[in-house]
Amino acid sequence: MITAAVLAGGKSSRFGQNKLIAPLLGELLLEKTVKSALLVADEVLIVGKGVKPKEFKGAKWIVEPFTGYSPLYGILTALKEARGERVLILPGDCPLIRTEVLRLLTEKEPPAFIERNYLFAVLKKENFPLVEEMVREGVHRVRELHRRLKSREIKVKEVKLFDFKGVSFTNLNYFDEYRNLFLGREDEKANGRGAD
Structure with missing residues (x-):
């Protein structure tokens, strides 16, 4: 059984508002990520703060x-709550994630992560004690988690077979990125500058 954990507990401080509930093509930005996760996992958990939107x-x-705020809090919570032995971890702000990329991750022997994209990972439920120890120590770097787990690195060139431009890893930290990516396209097409 595979559990997907969509991390939705960040502050969105650089974005200026809760980015996960920003509208995107008639849905919330978070919904796009959740829908992709639903296509590859037996169970999907959204790990966040407070009341669900x-x-x-x-x-x-x-x-x-x-x-507090830390991706390790979300990972720890996900590992504790997951029913699956394999736990796919992904950030909630990656609405362009390709299903094929998620399938690639779920097929890898955990623990593993995508090169330079530490939050796109597959872990084992049994990794819970190590994550719990890191949280107790006050260590919150996901890169350090992978170092301690001796996670396998999935090279970006392997991912490019399914996502040549790497759009799956587009996460939106600033409102301008969101506006340019989703709102700006229509403006460019209207002005004759958009190319498909």
Whole structure:
């Protein structure tokens, strides 16, 4: 059984508002990521803070029991709550993730991550004690987690077979990135500058 954990507990401080509920082609930005996860996992958990922004059909909202902000809090919570032995980890702000990339990750022997994209990973439920130890130590770098787990690195060139331009890893940290990527395209087409 594979559990996908969509991390939705960030502050969005650089974005200026909760980016995961920003509208995107008639849905919330977070919904795009969740829908992709639903295509490859037996169980989908959305790990966030506070009240869920809406119902997500087929996914379960899990509240992180931490007041601070760290991706390791979300990973720890996901590993604790997951029913699957394999846990696919991905950030909630990657609406362009390709299903084929997620399948590639789920087929790899965990722990593994995509080169330079430490939050795109597959872990084992049994990795929970090590993550818990890191949180107790106050170590919050996901890169350090992979170092301690001796995670395998999946090279970007392997991912490019499914996603040549690497758009799957487009995460939106700033409002300008969101605007340019999703709102700017229509403006460019209207002005004759867009190319498909």
